[in-house]
Amino acid sequence: MTQTAAVELVDIWKRFPGVVANAGAHLRIDRGTVHAVLGENGAGKSTLMNVLSGVYRPDEGEVRLDGVLHRFHTPADALTAGIGMVHQEFRLVPSFTVAENVVLGAAERILRRQDVEARVDELARRFGLATEPDRPVWQLSMGERQRVEILKALWRDARILILDEPTAVLTPNEANELGGVLRHMADDGRSVIFISHKLHEVTGFCDVATVLRGGETVAASLPVAGTDAATLAGLMVGSTSLAGERPPARAPGEVRLAVSGLCALGDRGLPAVHDINLEVRSGEIVGIAGVAGNGQRELVQVLAGLRSATDGTVDLGGKDVTTDPPRRRFGSGLCYIPEDRLGVGLAPRLSVVENAVLRSYAQHRRGPFLLEASMTAHCQDLVDRFGVRTGPLGDPVAGLSGGNLQRLLVGRELGSGPGVVVAAQPTRGLDVQGVKAIQDLLVAERDTGTAVLLISEDLDELLTLSDRLLVMHQGRILAEFDPRNSERSIIGEAMAGHLPEEGAA
């Protein structure tokens, strides 16, 4: 390569207490390219990007932009140097208009509203980012909000744009549009860094890919055109195999969970769940696929008794529990693995033991007093059975890693021998081993005859585990697929709201 790289990260080390997040990572990005940074959760992608965007200072290593050494002390320094970052959680003010959000970081002393809106509109058009500058952000969809985030960076004339898992909140169509926008920016001479672990997007949008594993660069600047997805996947996961083996199916038994005509409102008071009908039988896993924000969260909350239904019924083992509070549902054999494991699932500051008995404390008491020894024994049993790696059991649970938190939570819920399991995003944010362990637990639970409803945003996981697969879109069940013989692309279309010609089984 003859030109100087737009970005060069040389031998970056970053250590946190107990973790080495970056262990000599390298990255070299050329002008005018879309560069994928691939890696599993915990591979050090976010840390490396935080080093580049000035959030963290590296313990060792150099950051060079156009060949010039830079030392960023704050994110503002990196911004000034032309680095724009679009975070996974958007940094937008919901009550502000699009234009106000865009210019927030770099406005003139006096703001002339129409003038500012016209200029934001012009910038948006130049890069093909359709938007309405005078609309408040709270009215926008996730895809539109992301465009505002990108506009913010362009407004400050960022030469290097970092997008952290940008497609996680998008429909497949929106994701394709994003690909076009990124190409536009690269053609304009900017460099785009695309962080992802979705391989088909990387092969679709990106020119070059760098793969991180365990904080190190395992493959630098591979041309995407000459590399197939399987090779990239292999580099990401190393020796462990990614392709999950389908567990053998089992003949389903009687209906354990029946939902009919269920409707519910979302947080804003607008309908979020419409007329949902579904059944889960003993010994089967029913998967629900869908892009985030299509009513899955609300549906799960209604099933768990945390959100009231406006219409329809929920039946647990032949008993109508529609108006029952969570405790009664638990009594009727429901177990719930919430999506927010360290907020709804576990109480961060309580100890491992206290969290382990949150459901079953009534069995460990004499009169009004709790029995310490009995609680600890129960907790130790869960820890052993479900392979939770933990320090002293009296320590706050917040100190556990994501995978161990989830094992403890799943263990607590499954430990009671439930009839029905509702699991929302049970493997999100876990590393490979963690994902495998939780998936195995769910399959084992199914094999003992439990009915499992699995909500996930990971289509591969759903295809591997489910016996039947439902697709949710805008609060409705749009289609049902047999995961054994359905094409990904058709399911993807359904997730985007396009009804397949003949999808219903």
Add this chain to the structure above:
Amino acid sequence: MTEASMIGLLVATVSFGALLYLAALGELISEKAGVLNLGVEGMMAMGAVSAFMAAHQTGNPWIGLAVGVLAGALTGFLHGWFTVVLGAEQVVSGLSLTILGLGFAAYMGKNVVGRPPGGVLAPVDWGPLTDIPWAGPVLFGQAPFVYLAVLAGLATWFVLSRTRIGLALRAAGESAPTADAAGHSVVGLRLGAVVVGGGLAGASGAYLTLTLTPQWAEGITAGRGWIAVALVIFGAWRPGRAAVGALLFGGLLALKTRLQTFGVDFSPILLSMLPYVFTITVLIAISVRSRNRPSPAPAALGTTYRREER
């Protein structure tokens, strides 16, 4: 009711309205930046006693006003230091400053209770304008504080909605991480807003002892700081609507002292409850309406911001 007493009522309405408006603007600026300031009452008391004593010493009411603003700003700085810099609970700090401010003002002013003022800020003479029937006395026969309040209201509106610093300040009150990520100092903006807000509360206090009463007595603020807090909610965090609310609440204050002279048999105690009844009504209206849209209250109001660390 005579025409003269009707005019008198309107003059007093504007006059009390300006008193409430100054303090409410201070609270509004502070809340827009995300800091709830329940210490307004204490800041008014500090402003009132400091302004009176300075005027008493120097004989110059303008110096009194400056000292009053400074005393309010200083008390505001304390609140900002505790809550924004040290991260103390805003409600606790605000309530403590109300109690502290009232007590400290009483202690400071022990020797000037009932003394004659060193000078007052008398109504401005606008010449022939003052002679216009009705509008003359109501609009042009007022003390400098009234015009100060109008200017402060316009300035607040302009700065908040039309300038970069206003945009950054509102961002700090809506979503501190966003303001921070955009390169603005959340601590600086919030601290600045609380100090300016305290200064305006101090000005409001000075208005009491330099024009309205004009004397110092313990408890002279008589809960007006609390009405100012309510007024911000009533005005849905907008300077313009707060001005309308200030005139309405000012009218109630004016009516309270005049009810007997008008020969109306209505309890003044019930009347002084009305601002709070109105405010609760508005709060309910806001929460009913805001089912589908964000509330007009700054989203980060009352929260402490710390830049996250891993």
